[in-house]
Structures are given as C-alpha cells and as structure tokens.
Amino acid sequence: MTCLPQKTDRKLGLVIDLDTCVGCQACVTNCKEWNTGGHMAPLTDVQPFGPGADGVWFNRVHTYEVATPDGDSRTLHFPRSCLHCEDAACVTVCPTGASYKRAADGIVLVNEDKCIGCKLCSWACPYGAREYDATEGVMKKCTLCVDRIYNENLDEEDRVPACVLTCPTGARHFGDLGDPDSAVSQLAVQRGGKDLLPEMGYRPTNKYLPQRAKADHQTGAGPLAPLDETAGATGVLAWVDRMLTRAG
Amino acid sequence: MHPAASVILFTTASGAGYGVLVLSPILLAFGILPADRWLGVALLAPALCLVTAGLLASTFHLGHPERAWRALSQWRSSWLSREGIMAIVTYGPAAAFGYAWIGLETASGGWAWTGIATATAAAATLFTTAMIYRSLKPIPAWATDWTIAGYLILGLLTGLIVITTVSSSFGFHPVRFQWLALALVVCAAIVKNAYWSRLAGTCRETEAMSGAAVGSDDGAITSIEWPHTEENYVLKEMGFRVARKHADRLRRATRNLLFVAPAIVFVVMPSLLPMPYLAWIAWPGAALVLVGVVLERWLFFAEARHVVTLYYGAS
Numbered sequence: 001m002t003c004l005p006q007k008t009d010r011k012l013g014l015v016i017d018l019d020t021c022v023g024c025q026a027c028v029t030n031c032k033e034w035n036t037g038g039h040m041a042p043l044t045d046v047q048p049f050g051p052g053a054d055g056v057w058f059n060r061v062h063t064y065e066v067a068t069p070d071g072d073s074r075t076l077h078f079p080r081s082c083l084h085c086e087d088a089a090c091v092t093v094c095p096t097g098a099s100y101k102r103a104a105d106g107i108v109l110v111n112e113d114k115c116i117g118c119k120l121c122s123w124a125c126p127y128g129a130r131e132y133d134a135t136e137g138v139m140k141k142c143t144l145c146v147d148r149i150y151n152e153n154l155d156e157e158d159r160v161p162a163c164v165l166t167c168p169t170g171a172r173h174f175g176d177l178g179d180p181d182s183a184v185s186q187l188a189v190q191r192g193g194k195d196l197l198p199e200m201g202y203r204p205t206n207k208y209l210p211q212r213a214k215a216d217h218q219t220g221a222g223p224l225a226p227l228d229e230t231a232g233a234t235g236v237l238a239w240v241d242r243m244l245t246r247a248g
Numbered sequence: 249m250h251p252a253a254s255v256i257l258f259t260t261a262s263g264a265g266y267g268v269l270v271l272s273p274i275l276l277a278f279g280i281l282p283a284d285r286w287l288g289v290a291l292l293a294p295a296l297c298l299v300t301a302g303l304l305a306s307t308f309h310l311g312h313p314e315r316a317w318r319a320l321s322q323w324r325s326s327w328l329s330r331e332g333i334m335a336i337v338t339y340g341p342a343a344a345f346g347y348a349w350i351g352l353e354t355a356s357g358g359w360a361w362t363g364i365a366t367a368t369a370a371a372a373t374l375f376t377t378a379m380i381y382r383s384l385k386p387i388p389a390w391a392t393d394w395t396i397a398g399y400l401i402l403g404l405l406t407g408l409i410v411i412t413t414v415s416s417s418f419g420f421h422p423v424r425f426q427w428l429a430l431a432l433v434v435c436a437a438i439v440k441n442a443y444w445s446r447l448a449g450t451c452r453e454t455e456a457m458s459g460a461a462v463g464s465d466d467g468a469i470t471s472i473e474w475p476h477t478e479e480n481y482v483l484k485e486m487g488f489r490v491a492r493k494h495a496d497r498l499r500r501a502t503r504n505l506l507f508v509a510p511a512i513v514f515v516v517m518p519s520l521l522p523m524p525y526l527a528w529i530a531w532p533g534a535a536l537v538l539v540g541v542v543l544e545r546w547l548f549f550a551e552a553r554h555v556v557t558l559y560y561g562a563s
Contacts, residue, residue: 052478062473062475062559064471064561066468073467091325095319095328098318115315116313118310119311120328123384123386123387126385126554126555132311134311138311197457197555199457200555208463211464211466
C-alpha cells in the first residue's frame with residue numbers, strides 16, 4: 001500500500017555532521033560492500049573498469065566550495081543518501097505498491113518483486129536518493145541497513161547502518177529521531193540540525209549538522225596571512241630575536 | 249528531464265486519441281458530425297489504435313513490463329495508477345458508443361449517454377496523465393496548473409485535427425470545424441506561452457535553493473567534485489541539459505508547427521479552397537501538427553529541470 005502511515009512508532013534515521021565529515025568516501029564504500037550482499041542485493045556495476053563506468057550506489061559524497069559574503073571560503077563535504085522522509089512522495093507516486101514506508105520505524109523500502117521499473121519514484125525524489133538498476137529492471141535505494149540494525153547475528157554494537165559503523169571521524173549518527181530524548185535528537189537540537197530542501201515539504205527524517213564557524217584567526221578576506229615564525233616571542237627568545245635581527 | 253521516446257509517443261498518441269474520444273461524441277450530439285457508419289469507423293478505429301499504441305508504448309520503458317498489471321493497484325495515492333485505471337475504464341463506454349455509432353448509426357436517445365460517458369472518461373484520462381507530472385514537486389517547471397491545461401488543450405487540438413482531416417476526406421467539412429480549430433489553437437497558444445514564460449522563473453527559484461539542498465546558508469555553493477567520474481543514473485535520467493541551450497529555437501519551431509500551421513491549414517484555408525482540395529492539404533497539415541506536438545512534448549521533458557541537479561552544480 002503506497003499511502004503513507006499516519007504516524008510511525010519510531011523515526012529511525014541518520015544525523016550527519018557536515019563539520020566533521022572529511023569526504024574520505026569510507027561510508028560510500030562500506031555501504032556498497034554491505035548492501036551488494038544485503039536486502040537489495042546486488043548493487044550492480046556496469047563497465048566498472050571501462051569507459052562509462054556506472055553502477056548502483058545508495059550513498060554519494062559530493063564536495064563543494066562555500067564562498068561566504070565576506071570573501072572567505074571553505075570546503076564542504078556532503079554525503080547524500082535517502083532521508084527516509086515523513087512525506088515521502090517516492091512512496092505515494094508508486095503505482096504498484098512496491099515502495100512503502102514502514103509504520104514501525106519509518107524506513108522507506110522497495111519490494112523488488114512488485115517493482116515494474118517505471119522510475120517515477122526517482123522523479124519524485126528531490127534528493128536523488130533512488131538509483132535504478134538497469135540490469136535487474138527495478139529501483140533500488142538505501143534500506144538504512146534494515147538487515148543490520150535488527151540483525152541478532154551481529155554483536156549489539158554492530159547493529160547500526162554500515163555507513164555509520166565505518167565512519168572514521170564519527171560524522172554519522174544513527175538513532176530514533178522521533179524520540180526527543182534520544183542521543184541523535186539531542187545532538188540535532190544542540191547543533192541546529194537542518195532539513196534539506198524544506199521548501200519541498202517532504203519532512204526528511206535525517207538531519208544535517210551545519211559546519212561550525214571558523215576560529216577567529218582563520219577568517220577574513222583572501223588567503224590566510226603567512227605564519228611569521230617569530231611573532232609573539234617573549235622573554236629571552238624575544239631578546240635573541242631582536243639581537244639576531246639587528247646583527248643581520 | 250531525460251525525454252524518453254516511449255513516454256513522448258505515449259502522451260502524444262494517446263492524447264490525440266483521447267482528444268477524438270472527447271470531441272467526436274460532442275460533435276455528434278450537436279449534429280456537427282453525421283452519425284454515418286463509415287465515418288464512425290474511420291474516426292474511432294484510429295482513435296482507439298492511437299490510445300492502445302500509446303498505452304503499449306508506455307510499457308516499453310518499464311524494467312518489468314510483464315508486471316504492468318500491478319500498476320492498477322495503488323489508485324488511492326498514485327496518479328500513475330489512476331491513469332492506468334481510467335485508460336482501461338474508457339474502453340467500456342467507448343465500445344458502447346462505437347456500437348451505437350457504427351452498428352446502429354445513432355447517437356440520440358439513450359445512446360447519447362454512451363457518448364457523454366466516453367467523452368467524460370477520455371477527458372478524465374487526459375487529466376490523470378497531466379496530474380502525474382503536475383504533482384511532482386521536485387520538477388518545478390511541471391508543478392503548475394498550466395501543465396494540466398497544456399495536456400488537455402493539446403489532446404483536444406490534435407484530436408480535432410484528426411477528426412477534421414478524416415471527415416474532410418469523407419467530403420465533409422462544416423464551417424464550425426474552423427471556428428473550433430481557431431478557438432483551440434488560440435487557447436493552446438495562450439496556455440503554452442504562459443507555461444513557457446513561467447519556466448525561467450522556476451529555474452531561478454531552483455537555483456536559489458542550492459544552499460538549502462546541502463544544509464548550508466553560509467554563502468555561494470560551487471560544486472568542485474562529483475561523487476563519480478562518469479554520469480550515473482540520476483544524471484542520465486534527470487540531468488538532461490541539451491534542450492535548454494536551444495530552447496528559443498525549438499520553441500519557435502513548436503509554435504510554427506503547432507499553432508501557425510493549423511491556423512493556416514485548418515482555419516484559413518477551408519474558406520479559400522473548394523472541398524476536394526481541402527482534403528489534400530489536410531493530411532500534410534495534420535502531419536505538421538503531429539510533428540509539432542511531438543516536439544512540444546520533447547521540450548516539456550528536456551526543458552524541465554529537476555531539483556536534484558542542484559547537487560551537481562548545474563545552472
């Protein structure tokens with residue numbers, strides 16, 4: 001049934017810290033590694049080593065330059081994956097009932113046995129989260145590692161999405177965003193977690209934590225000033241510096 | 249958006265077919281078309297062929313066409329599902345209407361209801377097709393009622409061109425066809441111009457969302473590295489970029505083929521030419537209009553910018 005649940009018991013999702021992410025692509029790689037054998041397997045690759053390499057991935061990391069109005073700029077690494085929206089139009093447009101949002105935890109999934117591969121759900125997603133598998137003829141998407149997070153064959157600390165588990169900088173956090181007391185909800189509140197493209201009205205579950213402000217000495221117009229090796233020297237070192245400068 | 253040939257063929261062919269199914273019962277009811285058996289065959293057969301060919305074409309781009317029947321199940325939420333159901337439902341009254349026209353040569357009395365039902369169901373099918381596109385918020389170019397108006401008016405216009413061309417070959421061309429053609433051409437031109445003049449604004453609105461797309465309001469966002477070296481599915485399907493460069497020239501061609509050509513061939517010429525010659529120019533005239541509507545539909549897809557292109561720094 002492609003009508004959305006009125007309310008989900010939990011809202012499982014990710015909180016992604018754009019300040020900590022270094023764009024290392026580890027989450028991308030581990031996502032592919034796990035999911036190519038997981039619920040939506042396989043994540044087919046076409047011509048992986050040739051020209052026109054293509055394939056299905058659930059997680060993509062972009063890199064941007066953000067130029068601030070005062071002439072400063074900084075690098076932004078931006079991981080992009082399914083946000084498991086509350087108003088998920090990818091589900092409601094599905095004509096077959098293959099796409100659905102689970103009432104228990106809010107995860108948006110595709111039943112590959114019902115999917116006719118019309119691709120309309122990918123048109124309905126502003127975030128580009130769904131990728132079509134031309135080899136299998138069905139649409140594929142992030143499952144929030146539904147086959148990990150409830151998997152009793154794994155140690156408890158490993159029952160998190162593959163991208164979260166592997167992130168070397170701890171930029172990805174998994175939890176229940178429907179519970180205001182959960183660690184992820186608290187983190188999102190503390191750091192001003194944002195919805196992507198709120199204009200679209202999809203009410204994404206995943207939140208993105210904006211980059212922190214730069215330290216004062218790092219901001220300002222143009223490139224940073226070169227380090228002056230002796231600036232700020234005090235006491236004996238300052239006296240030596242003065243003597244040597246005079247001698248020079 | 250990637251302009252898939254199957255979807256363009258589907259929407260234009262079935263649009264013209266449903267246009268015939270909307271207009272011919274009305275023209276018959278008002279006595280503008282005669283309840284002649286062979287005219288009925290010559291109009292309803294191509295209409296049903298266009299509709300059926302269009303529906304079949306729409307399954308060509310599916311990954312699993314053999315599962316297409318499943319698409320009828322989610323009418324509660326999905327306009328695509330509603331369209332599939334309406335398309336199939338329309339065959340019912342159309343068959344009864346065809347029986348009355350072709351079998352009984354009548355459209356009056358109780359049989360008039362089959363015509364009303366056919367016209368209503370065909371118009372509803374056109375509407376559901378338009379709503380598939382109208383309801384997609386990530387494609388701001390389409391998220392306007394002008395999209396609905398465009399699908400309806402172009403379905404009616406191409407349907408009328410089919411009716412006029414066929415009936416003039418039967419030696420039959422009432423002056424009211426000209427007035428109807430004039431009204432539809434003018435409405436179609438107004439609707440498409442309104443759609444196109446709104447389009448540039450939607451592109452600017454989309455660009456203004458580049459910060460919101462990545463959760464940053466710190467400043468101007470420039471894409472410096474894609475997550476992949478080659479085009480992926482998202483870019484191939486939703487990052488089509490050729491048409492916008494040539495948009496002005498292609499729109500001019502569309503206007504000439506879709507509005508100017510029928511105005512000359514189906515509005516002006518019938519007053520100047522005696523009947524047998526009219527049939528001769530109607531066929532090439534109709535061909536121009538059909539090329540025009542295919543071009544219009546190609547532009548409808550190719551010009552529409554999906555919000556996801558923001559992630560790739562497209563402007």
